[in-house]
Amino acid sequence: MPSGGVTEWRGWSFATDEFWTGAEPGQGRETNVRARNVFAVADSDEWDDKDHGAGPFDSTLIGPTYSVPADGTFTAAYVTDYRVDGPQTGDVHVSWDGGEPQLLTSYRSDVNRAERLKVSAPAGADTFRLRFRYTGTNSAFWTVDRVEIQDAG
Secondary structure (H helix, E strand, O other), X not given: OOOEOOHHHOOOEEEEXXXXXXXXXXXXXXXXXXXXXXXXXXXXXXXXOOOEOOOOEEEEEEOOOEXXXXXXXXXXXXXXXXXXXXXXXXXXXXXXXXXXOEEEEEEOOOEEEEEEEEEEXXXXXXXXXXXXXXXXXXXXXXXXXXXXXXXXX
């Protein structure tokens, strides 16, 4: 992340619906109906409302380390609200045993739904982490909530 910008929205933030939708009504934040209580939000539109260093909003939310299930498969479930209003990207990655992140899915157009990504671990993998990377230039936002790792069955 470049320096500066609106402090509350620098990188991934955690917010309540009331605080976040109140940041600037009428820009679609009220459509985030699947999130509950406190959720993760990356909002390049709000961050860009104050002077900042050169470069776009670019932040990655990294989840905890999980053990790979015995059968090597699992489902990454989460709810998401991704709204586009300019140049931006939203990517979900997985990294195995601390290795390089590998792309699971990308967002490039508006999405507001519950996701269920079926994932198979490479042979010999013991652990994994999910990563949510958002970049934007005075664009809109991406919210993620209720992340769960479930049996693939």
